[in-house]
Amino acid sequence: MLTTSSRWIGAFAVLAAAGGGCGGGHEGHGSGGPHAMPAAAMLTPEAWSGSLATVTATDTNVDPNVVEVTLRATPAEIEYLPGKRTTAWTYGGTVPGPTIRAKLGDRILVHFRNDLPEPTTIHWHGLRLPNAMDGAGPAATPIPPGGTFDYAFDALDAGTYWYHPHVASNEQVDRGLYGAIVIDDPAEPALPVVADEMVVLDDVMLDAATGVQTAMKDDERALMMGLEGNLALVNGRRSNVGVAVRAGEWRRLRLLSSANARYFKLSLAGGTMIQLATDGTLLEAPAPVSELLLVPGERADVVVRVDSASNTATLRAVPYARAVGSEPTTAIDLVRLVASAEPPVDVKMPAALRPHSPLSPSSKTRTIRLGERTDGARPVFLINDAAFPAVPTIDAKLGSVEEWAIQNESDMDHPFHLHGFFFQPVDTRVRKDTVNVPAKTTVRLLVDFHAHAGAAGSWMYHCHILEHAEGGMLAEVMVNE
Ligand SMILES: [Cu+2]
Structure with a gap:
């Protein structure tokens, strides 16, 4: 059977052979003519310097074993491009939403209010929790505009997780509804890191002149490949942020892709990257990685440093083709670690992290x-x-x-x-x-x-x-x- 994608990807091959580009003309789908749907050109705003810090949710409960927070889904104005305002949908006015931090075994209570113009839920991606708290599936009734819901569950597993809607998720997540939830395990081996930060990767399609987010509902490429935006975001800010560091010191980055569709194949030029965890779980031992593919929804905890011989280490998404015959994505600089004038330090990572047993044989x-x-x-x-x-x-x-x-x-x-x-x-x-x-x-x-x-x-x-x-x-x- 000839599927749409094979016809469409075939068109890519024809176009590539002809050395052509997208002239903006779209022929009818399946008309037999070349139907070019290359990815939109990326916006490349100037590099800037700042911080990777994200907002942390305020725990209002005095019990040290209970984390109680309030989340409100609401439209808000966000400055993705300098001087331009984008109306995003947010948790509490920020993109990403506040990072919820708890420790293993804690009770987590989330008082949620929906101030969006349409129904929504919160799904807690990767967490084991009661079925009725999953924000997805038959047990989760969408919360109407103006409605509230109290999510309550125990932190059963340490690791890096995230939350997002499971109603019209392609539109709601794309508008900015996502945030991280980090469960710390006090028994984990202590790591010699100077920072432990979320790095949430996303992309958004913006009108470069106005900053307005472009509705992509009927875009044929987005329907087929999933929506890739034209601006890469790191923690809700435009990519290529410079962070001041000392050469040799380690920073723990909790990488999460909240992108609808973009694949981030990550490399760290000028530095060393060592993977510690995948999704919710610490690896058995730190694993040096030269490239790390992070797919939508996936997490990877890494430690990174600027090598002593370098001034800068650049976390970069390098080209990756995620469809047979499609063009690879272009490289995107995401984060630069810029070494200070201080002399480099030499810090060793532990040799082991957490042992895991193989699962019992399948039934x-x-x-x-x-x-x-x-x-x-x-x-x-x-x-x-x-x-x-x-x-x-x-x-x-x-x-x-x-x-x-x-x-x-x-x-x-x-x-x-x-x-x-x-x-x-x-x-x-x-x-x-x-x-x-x-x-x-x-x-x-x-x-x-x-x-x-x-x-x-x-x-x-x-x-x-x-x-x-x-x-x-x-x-x-x-x-x-
Ligand atoms: Cu798919």
């Missing part, structure tokens, strides 16, 4: 096929040949381990995300909740349906390219006692 094997077809002019994204809500719900048993073969039959990569439970890619010991499944490949996962309070219920799994999830590549697993 059941499933194949989950990711695919795509067209419905008129619109692409439809599929799981096992059906689009949500027509994908049959899977039944799984609480306490079991299943092996899922995620078979990507399409011509583009898809980031696979499961709610409420961790999985372990086979042949690894890491626990993850979001994993890239490259085009035309199969990724095998051991899914751990380990019981936790309120774990029974229907949980979503889906592609985390939000246009794909909203376009059908989403389904539910009913986890039974």
Whole structure:
């Protein structure tokens, strides 16, 4: 079957061979003529200096084992481009929303109010929590404009997580509704770092002249590839921020991609980058990385430093092609660590972080096929040949381990995300909740349906390219006692 993407990507190949560019002319979809949909050119505002600090949510509860915060979803004016105002949708007036920090075992209470003009929810990405608190699936009724909801759950796992809406997520997350939640484990080995900061990567499509965010609802490229903006954001500010550091000192960066679709393949020129954690979990040992692919929804904790022979280390998104035959993204400078005149220091990382056990063997094997077809002019994204809500719900048993073969039959990569439970890619010991499944490949996962309070219920799994999830590549697993 000739899918839209193969026709469309074929058009890319034709265009590349002709050395052509996008003249802005769009021919009819599937008309047979070249249908060029290259990514929009990136805006490259001037580099600037500042800080990576994000707003932290205020804990209003005096009990040291309870974190109680208020979040309000509300439109707000944000200055993404110098001197220009963009109306974003925010948690509490900032992008990203306030970082919620708690420690392992804490009770977390979030009083939420929706002051948006449409219904929303908060989904707590990566956290194991009661099904009714997940902000997604049949147990989560969208909160209407003016409505409130109290989220309450325990911090069961240390790590770096995030929160975002699960209603019209492609539009609501893109407008700025996302924030981080960090669970600290006091028993973790102490790390010799001078800073421990969120680095939330996103992109947004703006009119360069006015700063107004461009609605991309019917953009054919966005519908197919997911929406990539023309301005990269680091913690809600334009990219290429310079941070003053001392050469040799380590900073812990908790990298999170809240982008709808952009893949950030990260490198650190002039410095050293060592990965500590993936999604919610510390690795067994620090792992030096020269490049690190961060897909939508995924997190990676790293430590970074400027090497003693360098003045600057640049965290950069380097080109990556996430569809067969598509053009790679262009390189984007995100963060520059600029060394001061102080003499370099030499600080060693610990040799080990946290041991992990392999999961017990699976009791059941499933194949989950990711695919795509067209419905008129619109692409439809599929799981096992059906689009949500027509994908049959899977039944799984609480306490079991299943092996899922995620078979990507399409011509583009898809980031696979499961709610409420961790999985372990086979042949690894890491626990993850979001994993890239490259085009035309199969990724095998051991899914751990380990019981936790309120774990029974229907949980979503889906592609985390939000246009794909909203376009059908989403389904539910009913986890039974
Ligand atoms: Cu996808």
